[in-house]
Amino acid sequence: MPHLDELDETAATLGAVNTVKITDGRLTGHNTDCSGFARNLAAGLGDGPADTVVQVGAGGAGAAVAYATLQHGARTFTVVDSDRGRAEALAGLLRGQFGDRDIRTGEPAGIADALAAADGVVNATPMGMAHHPGTAFDTALLRPDLWVADVVYRPAETELLRAAAAIGARTVTGVGMTVGQAVDAFRIFTGLPADADRMAATVAALLAAEA
Numbered sequence: 532m533p534h535l536d537e538l539d540e541t542a543a544t545l546g547a548v549n550t551v552k553i554t555d556g557r558l559t560g561h562n563t564d565c566s567g568f569a570r571n572l573a574a575g576l577g578d579g580p581a582d583t584v585v586q587v588g589a590g591g592a593g594a595a596v597a598y599a600t601l602q603h604g605a606r607t608f609t610v611v612d613s614d615r616g617r618a619e620a621l622a623g624l625l626r627g628q629f630g631d632r633d634i635r636t637g638e639p640a641g642i643a644d645a646l647a648a649a650d651g652v653v654n655a656t657p658m659g660m661a662h663h664p665g666t667a668f669d670t671a672l673l674r675p676d677l678w679v680a681d682v683v684y685r686p687a688e689t690e691l692l693r694a695a696a697a698i699g700a701r702t703v704t705g706v707g708m709t710v711g712q713a714v715d716a717f718r719i720f721t722g723l724p725a726d727a728d729r730m731a732a733t734v735a736a737l738l739a740a741e742a
Contacts, residue, residue: 532546532548532560534558535548535551535558535559535560536557536558536559537557537558537559537560538559538560538561539559539560539561539562541561541562541565541566541595541598542560542561542562544598544628545562545565545594545595545598545624546594546624547562547564547592547594547595548560548561548562549561549562549563549564549592549595549712550562550563550712550715550716550719550720552719552720561715561716561719562595563711563712563713563715563716563719564592564595564596564708564712565595565596565598565599566599566711566712566715567707567708567709567710567711567712567713567714567715568592568595568596568599568600568682568708568711568712569599569602569603569711570707570708570711570714571680571703571705571707571708571710571711572599572600572603572680572703573603574707575678575680575701575702575703575704575707576603576651576678576701576703579650579651579678579701580650580651581600581603581604581605581650581651581678582604582605582606582607582650583605583606583607583608583648583649583650583651584600584605584607584608584609584649584650584651584652584653585608585609585611585637585642585645585646585649585651585652585653586600586608586609586610586611586652586653586655587611587612587639587642587652587653587654587655587656587667587668588611588612588653588654588655588656588667588682589610589612589614589617589618589620589621589655590612590614590617590655590656591655591657592655592682593610593612593621593655594621594624596653596655596682597610597621597625597655598625598628600653601625601628601629601632601634605632606632606633607632607633607635607648608625608629608632608633608634608635609634609635609636609637609645609649610622610625610634610635610636610637611636611637611638611639611641611642611645611668612636612639613638613639615636615638618636618637619636622634622635622636639667639668642668642672643669643672646668646672646677647672649677650676650677650678651677651678651679651680652677652678652679652680653679653680653681653682654666654667654679654680654681654682654683654689654691655682657683658683658689658691659681659683659686659689659690659691659692660683660685660689661685661686664690665690666689666690666691666694667691670690670691670694670695673694673695673698673700674698674700675698675699675700676700677695677700678695678700678701678702678703679691679692679695679700679701679702679703680702680703681702681703681704681705682705682708683705684704684705684706684708684709684734684738685738685741686738686741686742687704687705687706687735687738688704689704689705692704706731706734706735706738707731709734710727710730710731710734711727713725713730714727714730717730
């Protein structure tokens with residue numbers, strides 16, 4: 532980021548960039564992880580409840596995902612991370628932007644209590660990826676009325692999502708976030724609207740070939 536000439540509003544707020552556009556030699560940083568997750572969450576949940584949400588993972592795309600979830604309408608938001616300092620740092624950033632929300636931090640050992648009161652949970656850790664198998668918390672804590680969203684898209688159905696679907700919980704895969712951020716990046720780079728359906732079909736085909 533120190534090498535960029537400018538940041539868009541979201542990137543500046545989050546202190547994170549995943550897309551850089553070069554115009555007349557000037558580098559502008561954007562964050563399309565946030566908008567991509569926001570679009571994916573809205574499509575996956577519809578008008579489902581999202582007042583109280585727990586996010587596991589404060590690193591990587593965690594800030595973008597948390598910001599999007601709060602924009603979606605979460606009123607009580609708990610960040611759980613094995614690194615308490617990282618969780619506190621993210622919570623502090625979010626409180627500065629959403630002063631009217633109840634933003635908390637928690638430790639993995641206490642996640643059961645947080646989930647018991649939640650409408651949904653977001654996995655923003657690498658757990659579930661092909662090279663990081665497993666789940667970020669005990670799937671016995673899932674329940675049918677607790678929706679589950681994941682940022683992992685390879686595989687599309689993680690162990691966490693599979694466990695949630697098995698008990699009838701609503702699930703939101705990470706594929707939509709991947710497609711959503713690419714749609715926004717394409718628009719930033721070209722100034723043209725992307726064919727989101729074609730992108731989604733291409734990603735689905737690539738993931739199916741890996742299965």
